[in-house]
Amino acid sequence: MHNKAQRLKNARVVEIDPNLDPALARRLPPGQALTERFPILHEGEVPQYDLDAWTFRVFGEVEKELTFSLEQLKAMKQTDVVTDIHCVTRWSKFDTKWEGILFKDLLPLLGVKPEARYVMVHADNDYDTNVPLEDLIRDDVMLAFMFDGQPLTPKHGFPVRLVVPHLYFWKSAKWIRGFEFMKEDRPGFWERNGFHNVADPFREERFSGEDLGLPEDLWVDVDYD
Numbered sequence: 001m002h003n004k005a006q007r008l009k010n011a012r013v014v015e016i017d018p019n020l021d022p023a024l025a026r027r028l029p030p031g032q033a034l035t036e037r038f039p040i041l042h043e044g045e046v047p048q049y050d051l052d053a054w055t056f057r058v059f060g061e062v063e064k065e066l067t068f069s070l071e072q073l074k075a076m077k078q079t080d081v082v083t084d085i086h087c088v089t090r091w092s093k094f095d096t097k098w099e100g101i102l103f104k105d106l107l108p109l110l111g112v113k114p115e116a117r118y119v120m121v122h123a124d125n126d127y128d129t130n131v132p133l134e135d136l137i138r139d140d141v142m143l144a145f146m147f148d149g150q151p152l153t154p155k156h157g158f159p160v161r162l163v164v165p166h167l168y169f170w171k172s173a174k175w176i177r178g179f180e181f182m183k184e185d186r187p188g189f190w191e192r193n194g195f196h197n198v199a200d201p202f203r204e205e206r207f208s209g210e211d212l213g214l215p216e217d218l219w220v221d222v223d224y225d
């Protein structure tokens with residue numbers, strides 16, 4: 001098991017704030033604590049781009065491989081989404097506001113074969129994460145360019161990241177560069193390294209294998225913009 005997954009398992013339990021409004025408490029998955037800030041978490045370096053040379057590649061179970069430029073993506077219909085997000089390191093943030101292309105609006109343009117049931121989301125640097133196609137066609141899943149009315153900052157995924165609000169946030173790949181459509185599921189980076197394949201926060205699907213259910217507060221000393 002990757003040592004981040006191991007550290008998470010060994011960390012101490014987060015106490016639920018007893019004064020939290022019940023309406024908000026219902027939106028908070030088990031073992032999570034609310035934060036107003038927006039922690040920054042990733043492996044490796046923040047990529048630097050020549051935006052004119054940047055491409056987004058669609059391949060695998062598609063009629064024909066496609067490549068989009070940033071300009072082409074930005075010219076597509078942009079939608080606002082306001083949603084809660086939940087990180088496996090035990091912070092949740094409510095009412096985050098994103099703007100970008102809904103995955104379900106992009107999908108019809110991609111010529112995806114009917115056999116495709118899973119997507120490997122490819123991102124810089126050397127990051128990938130697997131998500132069932134079914135999960136990506138929800139109303140609030142998007143390729144986001146903007147957060148809180150501003151372009152994404154480099155550390156939060158500029159120029160474009162995925163946002164899959166109903167799964168732990170490691171599925172929301174920053175610096176995305178392509179979608180690989182697949183017949184069969186295959187684990188991505190964290191899914192190969194001790195994290196759960198599905199990642200539903202309301203079911204506390206944090207780890208693969210034996211889930212000790214032990215929480216974490218690593219986000220207290222992480223980076224912020």
Ligand SMILES: Nc1nc2c(c(=O)[nH]1)N[C@H]1C(S)=C(S)[C@@H](COP(=O)(O)O)O[C@H]1N2
Pocket residue numbers: 038039040041042043044087088123124125127155156157169170171172173174175176
């Ligand atoms: N490309 C890339 N995307 C990534 C990661 C990464 O290491 N590389 N880390 C993931 C993890 S583990 C989390 S919790 C979120 C954090 O997003 P944030 O830094 O905007 O809070 O990004 C996800 N997307």
Ligand SMILES: [Mo]
Pocket residue numbers: 041087088089169170
């Ligand atoms: Mo994470």
